[in-house]
Amino acid sequence: MGEASRKVGITEQTYYCWRKVSSGMRTEQTKRLKELEKKNVRLKKLVANLSLFCANSRKGMLCCLPWLL
Numbered sequence: 387m388g389e390a391s392r393k394v395g396i397t398e399q400t401y402y403c404w405r406k407v408s409s410g411m412r413t414e415q416t417k418r419l420k421e422l423e424k425k426n427v428r429l430k431k432l433v434a435n436l437s438l439f440c441a442n443s444r445k446g447m448l449c450c451l452p453w454l455l
Contacts, residue, residue: 391401408416 388398391398396404408419411419
């Protein structure tokens with residue numbers, strides 16, 4: 387397994403971690419998992435940016451989240 391994983395440019399640890407996560411999944415399920423992981427990263431960044439914006443504004447959270455009133 388060591389040579390095969392080096393050939394594709396990953397460590398054995400990465401391979402076994404991937405195998406543990408995706409074992410038993412069909413191809414479309416694996417693709418959906420990847421899509422959801424990407425979306426999750428994007429949403430986390432969006433929340434972080436919004437939090438920074440609100441923290442730096444004069445009025446705090448009320449300026450950017452008026453629906454909470």
